[in-house]
Amino acid sequence: MSFTLNSRFLRNVMRRGKMPDSNSQISIDPLTPHIGAEVSNFQIAEPMDQSRFGQIHAALMTHQVLFFRNQEMTLDQQKDFARQFGELHIHPGIPGPEGHPEVIAIHTDENSTRIAGEDWHTDVSCDAAPPLGSILHMHTVPKTGGDTLFASMYAAYEALSEPMQTMLGGLTARHSGEMAYRGRYAYRGVDDADLVYPNNDHPVVRTHPVTKRKSLYVNRIFTEAINGLTPTESDALLQFLYLHISKPEFQVRFRWQPGSVAFWDNRAVQHYAIWDYFPQTRSGYRVTVAGDPPY
Numbered sequence: 453m454s455f456t457l458n459s460r461f462l463r464n465v466m467r468r469g470k471m472p473d474s475n476s477q478i479s480i481d482p483l484t485p486h487i488g489a490e491v492s493n494f495q496i497a498e499p500m501d502q503s504r505f506g507q508i509h510a511a512l513m514t515h516q517v518l519f520f521r522n523q524e525m526t527l528d529q530q531k532d533f534a535r536q537f538g539e540l541h542i543h544p545g546i547p548g549p550e551g552h553p554e555v556i557a558i559h560t561d562e563n564s565t566r567i568a569g570e571d572w573h574t575d576v577s578c579d580a581a582p583p584l585g586s587i588l589h590m591h592t593v594p595k596t597g598g599d600t601l602f603a604s605m606y607a608a609y610e611a612l613s614e615p616m617q618t619m620l621g622g623l624t625a626r627h628s629g630e631m632a633y634r635g636r637y638a639y640r641g642v643d644d645a646d647l648v649y650p651n652n653d654h655p656v657v658r659t660h661p662v663t664k665r666k667s668l669y670v671n672r673i674f675t676e677a678i679n680g681l682t683p684t685e686s687d688a689l690l691q692f693l694y695l696h697i698s699k700p701e702f703q704v705r706f707r708w709q710p711g712s713v714a715f716w717d718n719r720a721v722q723h724y725a726i727w728d729y730f731p732q733t734r735s736g737y738r739v740t741v742a743g744d745p746p747y
């Protein structure tokens with residue numbers, strides 16, 4: 453299967469080309485007390501001044517994942533927006549569309565046998581410096597289904613008892629690209645026989661470099677084991693943490709529409725892509741912002 457740009461979608465973007473008034477006030481409407489906010493009066497395709505960048509950045513720091521509706525943009529415009537937040541990340545296992553190595557085509561249809569991200573995870577946590585965040589723009593969505601769940605790892609950490617927080621605070625865990633990716637994208641035509649996937653240790657509790665808040669940083673897709681524990685101890689502790697982080701109290705659930713965008717802070721949230729819409733099509737593009745080594 454090959455992935456090419458959705459040319460009809462891009463032609464529509466070029467033809468309409470109408471942008472809202474850049475002076476209109478950005479609205480930030482929280483969706484839950486712990487996580488998620490909907491942003492309106494803001495077009496990602498539009499050049500952003502310092503004031504508007506400051507408002508979006510501050511909202512992301514507070515709410516951890518931002519949702520935007522009715523966004524029209526080219527891949528270049530999506531990348532330009534992402535670059536305001538940092539260098540762009542290139543995925544270790546998924547080649548981008550022609551001319552856009554920093555873009556991941558997200559696509560599921562009647563021929564799909566699996567999808568990426570169908571379990572709780574942070575993106576590419578096997579990297580030494582995992583991504584800061586991801587910006588996903590959907591252009592084709594099923595009539596119903598295909599929602600994405602996001603969970604605040606701040607809220608999950610803060611809900612733990614102090615003795616548990618203290619114990620976890622001294623631990624690191626192994627994050628394995630090999631475990632997560634080997635053979636995973638064969639269904640997309642990716643032959644990874646010659647690829648070496650990254651494996652790295654990260655703290656089980658990380659400190660956000662901007663907000664300084666602490667969050668849980670182990671996830672089902674990438675975390676292989678907690679270092680220094682016996683395999684039985686590590687498995688038991690990880691299973692407890694995975695159960696804990698999946699509590700609905702820490703979550704927001706986003707229902708996509710054509711043109712919706714989600715921008716999540718990969719340092720503070722985990723997400724879960726729900727595949728309940730087979731054989732319908734769900735399709736979009738993700739641009740990922742590079743991050744720093746967790747501490």
Ligand SMILES: [Fe+2]
Pocket residue numbers: 569573574575723
């Ligand atoms: Fe993901």
